[in-house]
Amino acid sequence: MNCEVISIGDELLIGQTVNTNASWIGMQLNLIGFDVNYGVVIPDDKSAILNALKISSERSDLVVVTGGLGPTKDDITKHTLCEFFQTTLELNHEIEDDIITYFSARGLPILQTNRDQALLPKNCKILNNSKGTASGMWFDKEQTVFISLPGVPYEMKAIMLEEVLPNLRSSNSNASQLINKTVKTHGMGESFLAEIIKDWEEGLSDDKIKLAYLPSPGIVKLRLTISGSKKERLNQKLDYHIDKLKALIPKQIFGLEKDTMEAVVGNLLIEASSTVSTAESCTGGSVAKLLTSISGSSAYFNGSVVTYSNKSKEELLNVDSMLIEKEGAVSQKVVEKMAKQVRNIFHSDFGVSTSGIAGPGGGSIEKPVGTVWIAVASKNKVVSKKLNLGYSRERNIHVSALSALNLLRLELVNN
Amino acid sequence: MNCEVISIGDELLIGQTVNTNASWIGMQLNLIGFDVNYGVVIPDDKSAILNALKISSERSDLVVVTGGLGPTKDDITKHTLCEFFQTTLELNHEIEDDIITYFSARGLPILQTNRDQALLPKNCKILNNSKGTASGMWFDKEQTVFISLPGVPYEMKAIMLEEVLPNLRSSNSNASQLINKTVKTHGMGESFLAEIIKDWEEGLSDDKIKLAYLPSPGIVKLRLTISGSKKERLNQKLDYHIDKLKALIPKQIFGLEKDTMEAVVGNLLIEASSTVSTAESCTGGSVAKLLTSISGSSAYFNGSVVTYSNKSKEELLNVDSMLIEKEGAVSQKVVEKMAKQVRNIFHSDFGVSTSGIAGPGGGSIEKPVGTVWIAVASKNKVVSKKLNLGYSRERNIHVSALSALNLLRLELVNN
Structure with a gap:
């Protein structure tokens, strides 16, 4: 089975958007045993689209096309597909109803351009889009299957996962x-x-x-x-x-597989019927953000304080100003105190804390950028760890947050 | 000038590597006024390479090819180029000397595969690689220029910046x-x-x-x-x-251009010599995370409380439990109180707050998933806004955080 991925969009050609869609589709097709032999990127231009479709129909068995299906004028894919597959658009009442439901659920008025998304080629199988209003389309032309999907990544992924892949998988069940x-x-x-x-x-x-x-x-x-x-x-x-x-x-x-640190920690907290709260300095809310990204996290996450200034560490967490002055805010004693205090304030079983120098400013010879202390307090115990990370602010914040969650994970696993 | 970028590599087709090279090259060519009309990704396979070169020579004036020039066996590009350009490889003594210098400077032994990188097509102009041992190649064939570069991003970029772009720029100075x-x-x-x-x-x-x-x-x-x-x-x-x-x-x-909401808001806060703190419920720390992703944000960000539970809203933010019971945690009155209180607690000029139902659970007919209240409190004023978002938790959290920052931005711009 020769497969080809065609990505439509000027923004991909001029490098404004990196073509992650093609990578993701390639990976998904590969996982179910399809060979992806060609990737093609073309502009939002009728003749370029027609030309690419023609070449692909001669060399590929499966062609996945993304992009150009949004409601605005710059999208010309649908009309070009009609020309290529020698068909016309017709109003699909079921899809029109879905679009009306989509907008009314959000309390938004419906414009003609939105309604026009229910105009779909006559001779295609329609692929339901659970995340938006641009339907996917499945065409059979001679020996080749063409699938046209919107370019918005989460809509494209939803249609692939819910509609396209299950279908392809069942048609390919005997292969290695x-x-x-x-x-x-x-x-x-x-x-x-x-x-x-x-x-x-x-x-x-x-x-x-x-x-x-x-x-x-x-x-x-x-x-x-x-x-x-x-x-x-x-x-x-x-x-x-x-x-x-x-x-x-x-x-x-x-x-x-798809396990994330935050989901793993969340499950362990549920198993242990335990709750957690966080006191964050250098991570600026990232630990809380990770924990609350999980649906149902309110069962174990009580809350967080982001104490970015020393004053807020004193006032909100009751960390002694003398201690901060003597040890520095980025120190084992301060981070352990933060963990203990935030555990108390939120009446949680665990308190997690971070304090460090995310950079690029604020480093010294003694405590260079990337120096981070993390701690986890439980009822009778506080564990802490010093990290020596690098020079990138974004990376330092992210790795510190992950490390703090891992420290909590190890406490949960060992108790 | 019609340009085309051909990327060679199985890893690109199966999504193991995202094709950032093509984006970067597209951007660089676009910046100097070249139209990139096609992007093509093909496997490390002789017939696929020959076929792609043939098609590109018919439709493009400039073709940039990346990948397949490393020392290992799976790289076959160089031999295929010789076939396409009807030439043979010859040992380039200058490049051989460079390779020997490269390895001895690093104290590494030289393998035959490394020496073989000095074998280059007779009829091309050699492009110096200052970061590695795989040379770039410039071929003129009839009306088309072909440039072949290694796929390792920093080597490819060095050859593009030092050799290719200056050359193209000077040849294109009068073009559009x-x-x-x-x-x-x-x-x-x-x-x-x-x-x-x-x-x-x-x-x-x-x-x-x-x-x-x-x-x-x-x-x-x-x-x-x-x-x-x-x-x-x-x-x-x-x-x-x-x-x-x-x-x-x-x-x-x-x-x-590259402005982000968090950087724009940060700059406005600096201009106004103002500080901010946040009280977050449904966004779970995302507003704080966005604000602190900016280096130097400690100048205006005092801190945050994530009050996920009603109890923490009462205890940390002093929101009356009667108010929560009467209006619900997701309500205008509660979110406005949160904004005022967090402004006071952190002694900030602005308090930003969020409270909503991120989903997928927790919705009701009155307040469906995606119902979010946001507020901004300043010295004498509180503004608030109700959002009706969709069903995706991740999206609801992200859009709510952006909306809260935008509400703050509008306050900063109008004051």
Whole structure:
């Protein structure tokens, strides 16, 4: 099965937007065993679209087209598709009703341009968009399947996940399968990790498993890939090696697949019937933001104080001004006091705190940019840790927040 | 001048690597007035490369090819280029010396695969790589220029900046230029915006300016594009229309080009020598996180409380429990009280607050998911606003945080 991804949009060609849609679609198709052989980016221009569709129909079995389906004038894809597939637009009453519901649910008036999104090509199968008003379209033309999706990433992803992939997967069920499993680690850089798991990595070749290191700030993902025809057997092999890895680096592994640190910590808090609150300085609310990104987090997250100034550390958290003066705001004693106090103020089982120098300003020889203290207080105990991070503000804030959650995770796991 | 960017690499097609190279090259070419009309991604495969080169030579004047020039076996580009340009490889002694110097300077042994990088096509102009050992190549074939570059981003960028762009710039000094300006708006969906600025949009055609709507959660960017030969005159035309737009939707426009809401608000606070603190419920720390993402924000950000539970609203913000019971936590009165109180607690000039139902749980018929109240308190005044957002938790949190900052921005601009 030869697949091709066509991305429509001037903004992609001039580099104003990075083409993450094409990467994501390529990854999804690859995961269900489809070969992606071509990626094409073209401008919002009728002849360019027609030309690309023509070339793709000659060389590909499946063509996914994104972009150009919004309500405004600069979108010309739908009319061009009609020309290519020799059809016309007709009003789809079901979709029109959905659009009306979408707008009235938000208390917004409906414009003609919104209604026009229910005008769809006659000879296509309509793909439902659960996140917006631009429907996806599925065309069969001779031996090629064409799928047209909006360019807005979360709408495109919703239609792919809910409509396109399940359909493609069932049509491709007899082919050799590619199975990936991903192990997520925190707290150790890529090269250190590679050194520690060297022998384990060598053992993977016995089962023809490929390993990829996928580092991002604060997290290294390890992706194991295996292919073959018997799904169950392949999964067993992957699980066997993942179990061995877990024994090797138990502190570093916080989850599998799509697990996030904040979801893992949230589940552990629910299991322990415990609550948490945070006192943040350098992370500026990022720990709270991560925790509350999880739906249902109000069951365990009581609240947070972001004490950016020393005065607020004194007034809101009752940290002694003498202590701050003597030790500095970025110090073990201050961060431990912050954790204890925020636990008390919010009547929580756990208090989590951060204090550090996110940069780029504020560093000294003794405490350079990237020096961060984190702490977790529970009923009878306070644990704390010093991090030495780098020079990027964004990265320092993010990695500090992740590290604070991991410290809480280890407390929850060990108790 | 029609330009095309060809990216070679399996990792791009299966989404393991996002194609940032193509975006960067597109942006650089666009900045010096070249139109990028096609982007193509193909696998490390001889026939795919030959086929793409053939198509590009028929439709483009300039073709930039990246990828496939490293020392390992999977790179086949160089041999394929020789076939396409009907030439053979020859050892370039100057480049060989550079490679030897490169390795000995790093105290590394030289492998044959490294030496082989000095084997280069006879009929190309060699482009020096100051950051690595894979040279770039410049081919002239009939009316088309082909440039082949390594795929490693910092090597590719070095050759582009040091060798390719200066050359192209001088060859294109009389050609027409393409200039983009982007206006960033908040608070109005794409279709409403289009309706309100319809007449203005029609007026753009007088100056041959193209308009594109680029929506993302909470923000619609409007990109204006003009081309011609006199840069100053083109900029004047764009500025003229942007000024008219500003008069039309003054509340919605928060910035231009790379401006972010949080940076714009930060600058306004600095100009006004004012400070801010936030009391967040449904946004869970996101407003604080946005504000503190800006380096130097400690000059105006005093701190935040995230009062997720009703109890914490009462205890930390002194919101009367009777008021919460009567009006509900998601109400105008409660959110206004929160803003006033957090302004007092942190001794700030402005207090910003949010309270809403982020979802997916917690909604009712009266207050469905996506109902959010935001408020801004200043010395003698409190303003508040009700938002009706959608069903996605992540989006609701993000758009609420942006809206709260925009409400603060409008207060800062109007005072």
